[in-house]
Amino acid sequence: MVSRVRYTDFLKDAFLLSVSCFGGPQAHIAHFQKLLVEKRKYISEAELVELNALGQALPGPTSTQTLTAIAYRLGGPNLAYLTLIIWMLPSVAIMTTAAIIMASFETKQISLAFTRFVQPIAVGFVAYGAYSIGLKTITTQRGIVLMILAALFSYFIRTPFIFPIILLVAGCITAFNYKAHPREPKKKFDVAWSNFFLWVGVLIFAAVLGAFTKSNPQFLPIRLFENFYRNGSLVFGGGQVLAPMLYTEFVQYAPKQYLTSQEFLSGYGLVQALPGPVYSFSSFIGALSMREFGTGGEIIGALMSAAGIFLPGTFLIFFMIRIWDSLKTFRPIRASLEGILAANAGLVATAAIILFQPLESNFLNYTFTIGTFGLIAFTRIPSWAIIICGLALGFLI
Numbered sequence: 001m002v003s004r005v006r007y008t009d010f011l012k013d014a015f016l017l018s019v020s021c022f023g024g025p026q027a028h029i030a031h032f033q034k035l036l037v038e039k040r041k042y043i044s045e046a047e048l049v050e051l052n053a054l055g056q057a058l059p060g061p062t063s064t065q066t067l068t069a070i071a072y073r074l075g076g077p078n079l080a081y082l083t084l085i086i087w088m089l090p091s092v093a094i095m096t097t098a099a100i101i102m103a104s105f106e107t108k109q110i111s112l113a114f115t116r117f118v119q120p121i122a123v124g125f126v127a128y129g130a131y132s133i134g135l136k137t138i139t140t141q142r143g144i145v146l147m148i149l150a151a152l153f154s155y156f157i158r159t160p161f162i163f164p165i166i167l168l169v170a171g172c173i174t175a176f177n178y179k180a181h182p183r184e185p186k187k188k189f190d191v192a193w194s195n196f197f198l199w200v201g202v203l204i205f206a207a208v209l210g211a212f213t214k215s216n217p218q219f220l221p222i223r224l225f226e227n228f229y230r231n232g233s234l235v236f237g238g239g240q241v242l243a244p245m246l247y248t249e250f251v252q253y254a255p256k257q258y259l260t261s262q263e264f265l266s267g268y269g270l271v272q273a274l275p276g277p278v279y280s281f282s283s284f285i286g287a288l289s290m291r292e293f294g295t296g297g298e299i300i301g302a303l304m305s306a307a308g309i310f311l312p313g314t315f316l317i318f319f320m321i322r323i324w325d326s327l328k329t330f331r332p333i334r335a336s337l338e339g340i341l342a343a344n345a346g347l348v349a350t351a352a353i354i355l356f357q358p359l360e361s362n363f364l365n366y367t368f369t370i371g372t373f374g375l376i377a378f379t380r381i382p383s384w385a386i387i388i389c390g391l392a393l394g395f396l397i
Contacts, residue, residue: 005042005074007082013040014067014086018276021063028063036070043070051321058320059235060313061279064088069317077318084314088306091276092283096302098270099287100295102263115266117390117397120365122269123356124372125383126243130348131373137341142177146170146339150346154244155353158252163245164234166343174339178331195319199312203233206308220293221304224286228308232279233316242279242309243268244351250285252354258289261358273387282309 013035021031029052036042043051048066051073055065064087071083138144150166210226213219227249235242250258259267267284274280286305287298359365368390375381 005079007075007079010042010071010074010079011082011086014071014083015090017067018087018090021275029066032063032066032070042074047073054320055313055317058313058316059233060316061232061277061310064277064279064310065313065317068314069321072318072321080314080318084310088277088280088310091271091274091280092302092306094274095267095271095280095284096287096299098267099284099291099302100298102266103288103291103298115262115269115391115394117364117368117394118269118387119262119265120356120359120368121372121386121390122265122272123352123359124369125269125272125376126348126355127352127369128373128376129243130345130352131377133341133348134345137338138345140338142174143338143342146173146342147346147349150343151350152346154347155350158248163248163347166347167234167340170339170343171336172339174342175332175336177338178335181331181334183331192319192322195315199233199315199319202311202315203229206230217292220290221300224289224301225304225308228282228286228305229312232309233312242281244347244354246281246285247351247355250289259285261355263288265355265359269387269390273384277310279309280306282306 017031021028033048037045037048051069052066055062067087068080068084072080138147150170153166154162206226206229210223213222231245247264251261251264268281271278271281282305283302286301290297290301372386375386
């Protein structure tokens with residue numbers, strides 16, 4: 001492994017990845033393999049697989065954590081934070097611009113009917129996400145039961161606070177099955193706590209500050225940061241799992257309801273067509289949440305939301321990368337992942353149902369949702385091509 005690299009060289013590669021990585025975390029890893037392992041030889045294939053597995057074991061955006069962990073190993077925290085900014089910036093900028101344009105259209109009473117096919121397409125993406133997560137992670141009857149229970153609880157209890165409870169309970173249930181996992185030699189457990197305390201400290205500080213400012217609309221950016229930081233600290237499984245949490249919190253949750261279902265689905269569909277992290281969808285929500293404060297407010301809302309969603313996973317990967325070799329020898333830790341991943345599949349399956357409900361139950365919406373699922377599952381047509389076709393049909397029909 002290359003121990004140190006020139007910052008500019010690695011950041012150029014990070015930018016190249018940010019504008020060329022389509023298809024979500026699974027596809028991103030293939031791009032990382034080709035450029036960072038085979039071409040640049042920054043790390044070995046085994047190290048890439050290990051870092052990606054560590055990202056999957058933590059809350060937060062998996063591909064973002066994998067890339068920043070590589071940067072951390074090569075150049076320390078400074079290179080890692082610069083890499084995070086370069087990686088997220090293009091898609092965050094596009095999603096922020098899209099939100100500003102949408103808000104402008106609504107102010108000028110310009111119809112958004114051209115996005116009507118993007119909405120059922122977005123539901124198709126979410127449905128495939130549930131199918132994909134379940135197919136890859138659920139291998140036991142216990143996992144199936146946990147998936148169904150998670151789906152039912154998240155469907156009937158419409159509050160953002162149910163999601164961390166479901167994940168925690170599911171993880172604890174399967175942790176008791178630790179004896180099914182083989183023993184591994186214990187390693188010295190020497191913990192560098194700084195990044196963990198940073199993660200917890202920001203979480204507590206943002207929650208307290210958000211509570212004190214909740215009655216003042218001028219402090220909405222602070223509450224957006226807290227909302228997204230909390231969600232980013234609890235989401236296992238990538239952007240597909242993030243969707244139901246954000247929909248519940250920003251569309252359905254009565255004290256907020258910053259977005260309509262149409263706006264949410266249009267934005268979620270658009271982010272599927274972009275390279276880079278799906279978590280950049282947060283900037284779209286943040287910008288629309290601040291539409292009453294003009295373009296400047298929308299930009300602030302987008303930046304605060306993006307910072308909130310990306311920072312917790314970054315803090316956690318920097319903490320865990322130092323202790324993972326020791327921590328993974330504990331069998332309950334490995335066993336708990338079964339329940340967490342099974343619950344994730346249930347949350348995403350429920351999201352597909354909830355997201356479809358506001359749409360009209362007509363032939364076209366069913367066709368686009370089912371058709372999108374089939375195209376993603378059984379063809380190699382990229383997601384961006386499906387979105388572009390949906391927008392084009394929206395203009396023509």
